[in-house]
Amino acid sequence: MKRLWTGLILGCLLMVPSAALAQGPDDMEITSSDVEVTSGGQAYESYLAAPAEGGSYPGIVLVHSFRGLEEGYRTMTDRFAAQGFVVLAVGWQTFEESPTDDTVDQLLRDSIAFLSAREDVDPERLGLTGFCAGGRYTMLFLPQIEDFGAGVAWYGFPYGGDTQPASLIDQLDAPLLILHGTADSASAIGDIYQYAEALTSASKAFEMKVYYGEPHGFMLVNGELREDEVAQDAMNEMVQFFRRKLG
Numbered sequence: 001m002k003r004l005w006t007g008l009i010l011g012c013l014l015m016v017p018s019a020a021l022a023q024g025p026d027d028m029e030i031t032s033s034d035v036e037v038t039s040g041g042q043a044y045e046s047y048l049a050a051p052a053e054g055g056s057y058p059g060i061v062l063v064h065s066f067r068g069l070e071e072g073y074r075t076m077t078d079r080f081a082a083q084g085f086v087v088l089a090v091g092w093q094t095f096e097e098s099p100t101d102d103t104v105d106q107l108l109r110d111s112i113a114f115l116s117a118r119e120d121v122d123p124e125r126l127g128l129t130g131f132c133a134g135g136r137y138t139m140l141f142l143p144q145i146e147d148f149g150a151g152v153a154w155y156g157f158p159y160g161g162d163t164q165p166a167s168l169i170d171q172l173d174a175p176l177l178i179l180h181g182t183a184d185s186a187s188a189i190g191d192i193y194q195y196a197e198a199l200t201s202a203s204k205a206f207e208m209k210v211y212y213g214e215p216h217g218f219m220l221v222n223g224e225l226r227e228d229e230v231a232q233d234a235m236n237e238m239v240q241f242f243r244r245k246l247g
Contacts, residue, residue, distance in 0.1 A: 030081045039110035047089040049081035058125035058246040059115035062089040063134030072225035125246040139165030143172040150245035152177040152238045158195035175205040177241040181214025
């Protein structure tokens with residue numbers, strides 16, 4: 001079994017236990033379906049899951065990795081929804097493998113409109129999460145799209161792309177959770193520590209949990225969601241963060 005290295009960074013490093021998912025509405029019945037999000041005159045093939053019981057829930061936009069909307073993300077979206085969230089996994093690569101940042105920006109804003117139009121979504125409680133390239137998009141657009149009240153960036157790239165997310169730290173007002181592996185060869189852990197230091201210097205609210213020995217993209221294996229302790233713990237961290245920050 002892999003060893004877990006757990007750290008919460010809020011200007012300093014602390015050892016913290018993981019909260020149990022039992023603290024929230026566990027295993028709610030859900031509904032799920034393939035949906036289309038219209039943006040720029042095009043229909044992006046996406047996936048939506050929501051609690052079956054009516055209510056007013058936080059809405060989450062989930063941005064998959066560069067490998068596409070794999071089955072593991074659908075499984076994750078379902079499990080996320082079962083915790084009391086309406087989750088839209090937006091298929092940002094429907095038309096291009098590498099769309100421009102402006103294209104993704106508009107797609108995220110249209111995804112917000114898609115969620116906000118639903119009766120079961122509270123438009124005042126919206127979050128953004130993303131993986132790999134989606135992690136970069138989370139770091140990049142959380143400072144720019146004020147509708148998002150919190151974000152979770154999984155193994156992102158704070159110094160990647162034409163516009164580096166780190167260059168927008170001064171605009172970041174929403175709290176951010178960073179989840180990363182120490183053996184990430186695509187996005188070096190050193191860059192994440194540097195980003196964390198920059199966030200701290202700018203007095204920005206963030207948390208960070210680092211998993212010892214975990215590689216890039218550690219939540220999925222062969223396109224499927226991992227089921228071991230690491231994956232369950234990381235999923236729990238995301239759910240609890242959004243519960244705390246979105247209410």
